[in-house]
Structure formats: C-alpha cells, structure tokens
Amino acid sequence: MTTDLEARLAAQAVLSQQARELVDAVVLTDVDEGEMAAVAAELVALTERLGAVRRDGPRPHELGPDGMFRHLGNAVVGACNPHALPLVVRRTADGVKADVMFRPSHEGPPASVHGGVSAMILDHLLGEAVAASGRAGMTGTLTLRYLRPVPYGEPLAGTAAVTRTEGRKTWAEGAITLPDGTRLAEATGLFVTPALWR
Amino acid sequence: MTTDLEARLAAQAVLSQQARELVDAVVLTDVDEGEMAAVAAELVALTERLGAVRRDGPRPHELGPDGMFRHLGNAVVGACNPHALPLVVRRTADGVKADVMFRPSHEGPPASVHGGVSAMILDHLLGEAVAASGRAGMTGTLTLRYLRPVPYGEPLAGTAAVTRTEGRKTWAEGAITLPDGTRLAEATGLFVTPALWR
Numbered sequence: 001m002t003t004d005l006e007a008r009l010a011a012q013a014v015l016s017q018q019a020r021e022l023v024d025a026v027v028l029t030d031v032d033e034g035e036m037a038a039v040a041a042e043l044v045a046l047t048e049r050l051g052a053v054r055r056d057g058p059r060p061h062e063l064g065p066d067g068m069f070r071h072l073g074n075a076v077v078g079a080c081n082p083h084a085l086p087l088v089v090r091r092t093a094d095g096v097k098a099d100v101m102f103r104p105s106h107e108g109p110p111a112s113v114h115g116g117v118s119a120m121i122l123d124h125l126l127g128e129a130v131a132a133s134g135r136a137g138m139t140g141t142l143t144l145r146y147l148r149p150v151p152y153g154e155p156l157a158g159t160a161a162v163t164r165t166e167g168r169k170t171w172a173e174g175a176i177t178l179p180d181g182t183r184l185a186e187a188t189g190l191f192v193t194p195a196l197w198r
Numbered sequence: 199m200t201t202d203l204e205a206r207l208a209a210q211a212v213l214s215q216q217a218r219e220l221v222d223a224v225v226l227t228d229v230d231e232g233e234m235a236a237v238a239a240e241l242v243a244l245t246e247r248l249g250a251v252r253r254d255g256p257r258p259h260e261l262g263p264d265g266m267f268r269h270l271g272n273a274v275v276g277a278c279n280p281h282a283l284p285l286v287v288r289r290t291a292d293g294v295k296a297d298v299m300f301r302p303s304h305e306g307p308p309a310s311v312h313g314g315v316s317a318m319i320l321d322h323l324l325g326e327a328v329a330a331s332g333r334a335g336m337t338g339t340l341t342l343r344y345l346r347p348v349p350y351g352e353p354l355a356g357t358a359a360v361t362r363t364e365g366r367k368t369w370a371e372g373a374i375t376l377p378d379g380t381r382l383a384e385a386t387g388l389f390v391t392p393a394l395w396r
Binding site: 007008010011012014015016018019021022023025026027028029030031032033035036037039040042043044046047049050051052053054055056057058059060061073074075076080081082083104105106107108109110111113114115116117119120121122123124127138139140141142143144145146 | 205206208209210212213214216217219220221223224225226227228229230231232233234235237238240241242244245247248249250251252253254255256257258259271272273274278279280281302303304305306307308309311312313314315317318319320321322325336337338339340341342343344
C-alpha cells in the first residue's frame with residue numbers, strides 16, 4: 001500500500017514538473033491564435049482526464065517513508081504542486097539552505113523576478129528555519145527588504161536561520177543571494193507557536 | 199497589426215486560464231500512475247507545440263489599446279501568465295481594490311493559503327496603489343502581519359492605498375479581507391521611485 005502510494009506520488013511529481021514547463025511555455029509562446037486555441041482545447045481534455053479521480057485537497061502534511069515531515073501539495077515546496085518552484089530545502093548546521101531557480105513565469109519588473117514572488121520564497125524559508133529549530137509556528141509578521149533586482153533563469157541560493165526565541169515566539173532571518181553570497185532580498189520574521197501545538 | 203496582436207493576446211489569455219485549471223487538476227488528481235504518466239507525455243507534446251515560436255520573455259509592460267498601462271506577462275496580475283491568479287485590480291477613489299479567489303494550488307497550512315502567497319498578492323496590491331497615485335516605484339521594504347487563516351475557493355477582497363509621501367518615497371498599506379471587511383492579512387510598504395524615472 002505504501003509502495004503504491006509512493007509510486008503514485010512519484011508519477012504526480014513528474015506530472016507536476018511537466019505542468020511547470022507547460023506554464024512557462026504558455027508564458028513565452030508566440031504561436032498563432034489558432035494553434036493557441038487548439039492547445040487550449042487539448043488542455044481542457046487533459047484537465048478532465050485528471051479530474052476523473054479527484055482528491056478534496058492537495059497532498060497533505062505527513063510523515064514520509066524516511067520519517068521526515070513533508071508536504072508534497074505545498075504551494076512553494078510541493079513536488080506534487082506545479083505552482084511550487086519547487087524549493088528543495090536542506091537543513092544546515094545553523095538553519096536551512098535551498099538552491100533557487102526562478103522561471104520566466106515569475107516575472108515582475110522587466111527581466112526580473114516579481115518582488116511578491118521573492119517574498120513568497122522568503123516567507124517559506126524562514127518558516128522552515130523555525131521548524132528546523134524544533135519550534136514550528138505560524139508566521140506572525142514578516143518584513144522584507146529589496147536590495148537588488150532578482151534575476152530568473154540563473155542559479156541563486158536561499159538561506160534562513162533562527163536568530164532569537166522567547167516563549168512561544170521565534171525570530172528568524174533569511175536572504176535570497178547570488179552564488180557569491182551577494183544579497184538580493186532579505187527578510188526577518190516573527191513566528192508564533194500556537195498554544196495547542198505545545 | 200494591432201488587431202492581430204490583440205487577437206493573439208486574447209487567445210493567450212484563454213490558454214493561460216486553461217493552464218491554471220490544469221495546474222489545479224494536477225494538484226488534486228488521484229488517477230493511477232499510468233494515467234498520470236500518459237497525461238504528462240501529452241503535456242510534453244503540447245509544451246513542444248507552444249515552443250515552436252518562442253518569445254525571449256513574457257509579454258512586456260506596455261500601453262494597451264485603451265491607453266492604460268498593462269503587463270500581461272506579470273507573475274501576479276498577468277492574464278497571459280498562468281502563474282498569476284490573475285488579480286484584476288480596479289482603481290478606487292483612494293487607492294485600489296481587487297476581487298481575490300485563491301485556488302487549491304495556493305495551499306500552505308491545511309485548507310489555507312500559504313502565507314507567502316498572501317505576501318505575494320499584498321506586495322503587488324501595494325505597488326498598484328503607489329502606481330495609481332502617480333508615483334510608480336520599486337518595493338523598498340514590505341511588512342506583513344498575518345491575522346487569521348486565509349481560505350481558498352472563497353471570494354475575498356484585496357485593498358491598498360497610499361498613506362504618506364516624502365520625496366521619492368511613498369508609503370502604502372493594504373489588506374486581504376473577507377467580503378464583510380474582516381482583515382485576514384495586512385501589509386505596509388515603502389516604495390522608492392528610481393531617480394531615473396523622475
């Protein structure tokens with residue numbers, strides 16, 4: 001049963017990655033309108049095929065077979081969610097780190113990543129750093145500072161770490177950087193562990 | 199020529215909306231892995247068809263035929279970008295307003311919208327309020343406060359307005375609310391007009 005589920009999830013991850021590539025192809029296409037309409041009609045048919053067996057929500061928060069917590073349906077990190085980059089977050093000695101590669105579909109200012117998309121990634125990274133410290137919580141406040149344009153199509157890094165704790169409150173900070181460490185955008189956040197979770 | 203372009207853009211908007219629906223179908227599907235693989239193979243073929251004529255970047259910032267500024271390739275509001283909700287922003291007497299409907303692909307906490315996705319929307323709304331005031335700028339800092347879980351699949355509203363200006367700096371605030379005005383998440387931001395734009 002677990003094997004069946006894992007095979008299903010692996011197939012859904014491949015499907016999600018292909019859907020990400022389709023999204024960028026839609027953003028960049030300049031085929032004529034007849035061809036666009038023909039492809040749109042094919043997408044309607046594929047959407048119906050996928051809807052033949054439909055869950056109530058995205059893949060849930062759960063423990064994976066390796067005993068690690070995962071959320072494959074997550075909007076930012078979910079391998080089974082085409083909206084996600086996906087961000088693959090690794091734990092480090094003092095926090096978390098991720099390789100980040102934005103795509104054309106993330107554009108805001110010309111040739112740069114939308115500030116809101118950078119905010120989305122930083123919110124998630126800080127939350128992961130808080131969770132990695134063993135003090136999972138919900139974002140209370142988040143402050144972003146935009147330092148330089150964030151490019152897409154280039155390898156970038158994301159980092160985050162806890163800076164302070166007090167009762168149910170945890171503070172974290174993080175950044176999106178160039179490979180050489182130059183900070184493009186940074187964030188500080190306050191996370192609060194719900195009383196029920198303690 | 200303009201008519202040709204507008205027909206092309208209208209077709210790309212329809213294609214983008216269908217790609218959004220496909221993304222949510224991928225997130226929610228529970229068809230077996232053979233069917234997922236078959237649909238993924240079809241997506242590869244459609245991605246190739248769209249790539250037959252490919253632009254260097256998303257649809258640009260430009261003046262539309264109605265004389266209004268638009269960015270159809272934008273990651274948050276672009277009708278020709280499946281990553282966008284899309285958010286349709288209207289100008290009001292004192293700022294901007296938008297109807298907001300999040301989708302299952304925006305999930306973070308169980309049955310709720312990812313805080314980073316709310317941040318993405320608020321960043322954009324505040325920027326639109328600043329632009330509507332005639333003082334377009336880049337986000338300098340943005341502070342988000344998360345008050346209550348943000349649901350998806352329900353009609354919500356987004357609002358933003360300029361609160362203060364000083365030289366090249368403009369401050370704005372905004373919120374995502376329930377239809378009755380209850381605030382779910384709110385943001386304040388400082389936007390800076392690049393010296394070159396003045």
